[in-house]
Amino acid sequence: MGVLEDPVGFRQALVAWFQKNGRDYPWRRTRDPYAVLVSEVMLQQTQIATVLGRGFYARFMERFPDVETLAAAGDDELLKAWEGLGYYRRARFLREAARAVVGRHGGRFPEDPEEIRALPGVGRYTAGAVLSFAFDQPAAIVDGNVARVLSRLMDFHEPIDGPGLKSVWAWAGELVDPRHPRLFNSGLMELGQTCCRPGVPDCLACPVGKWCATREPERLPVKAKKVAMTEVTEHLVFARRGGRVLLRKIDEGRRAGMWRLPEREAAADWPELGRWKYGITRYRVTMVVHDPPAPMRAAAGEAWKRLDEIDGLVLPPTDRKALGQLLECG
DNA sequence: GATGCGTGGGG
DNA sequence: TCCCCAAGCAT
Secondary structure, eight states, X not given: XXXXXXXXXXXXXXXXXXXXXXXXXXXXXXOOHHHHHHHHHHTTTOOHIIIIITTHHHHHHHHSOSHHHHHTOOHHHHXXXXXXXXXXXXXXXXXXXXXXXXXXXXXXXXXXXXXXXXXTTOOHHHHHHIXXXXXXXXXXXXXXXXXXXXXXXXXXXXXXXXXXXXXXHHHHHHHSOSSOHHHHHHHHHHHHXXXXXXXXXXXXGOTTGGXXXXXXXXXXXXXXXXXXXXXXXXXXXXXXXXXXXXXEEOOSSTTTTOEEOOBOGGXXXXXXXXXXXXXXXXXXXXXXXXXXXXXXOOOTTEEEEEHHHHTTXXXXXXXXXXXXXXXXXX
């Protein structure tokens, strides 16, 4: 039987399974919409193991326990709390959202779908997540997990990273349990993490297998896009002077506010101290660090930083790693 | 609708 | 080593 012919049975099975098997995350213990929003924004394109295991969520909530605190946060402390999580503009949007709640809604988190959706950094998924997880309203959600689960359930072979995503949203809207939206949506995501994993799923353990239409789950979901990677090399310098290291504060773009080893075009010809690779969006970057042959002079935006200051600065993980190794060596 | 935005874990 | 991709959003 298809799931659309028996949504009630499907909901009951999924909710019952989730109540028994659902994992205990901090954001599942709270009904505070702010706490839910923080978790959802952190989890955008970011694995639970990172957010939870490396302590980002707990630290952030301790530092910024409510919208007022976050609304008042400064750039440096905000970015420092986000260091290592990536997609740094999420942090700025989150603070903007907190400011909107304080300013536009008098400090009371909105419950209206349109008003939630209008918060900075809140898209269709995140709005549905806050509505269902915090307020237990029957809003649909579609993230990577749900898209995969529903593609398989419906044996849907259109790419989910194109117009086909509309169908997935429509199914998510039809299926969401009007009686237990929070448990249902949580169950759908939990299912995607555990049984209905990417690649080869564990169909034997699936609580809703009797409603699943596909016979080739390992081929679903279909994705169309493939991004071409561009190779890039950047030449940075490791300059020391009296126990200090020359760093540059980035003033614009994706890493605005972060400190890096300074870049010099001429450095390509200087002796090499080491190289590290990292990926950033569609770029595959080789970061080459050089030893300046002559004393360096701080250019605009650059400063000599004491070693004990560097821990408190915000650095991209690659720069921090490289700097750590360079300081160890010499 | 396509593109830009991070990072780390796992196959 | 390399590739994939993970609780998306804004422009």
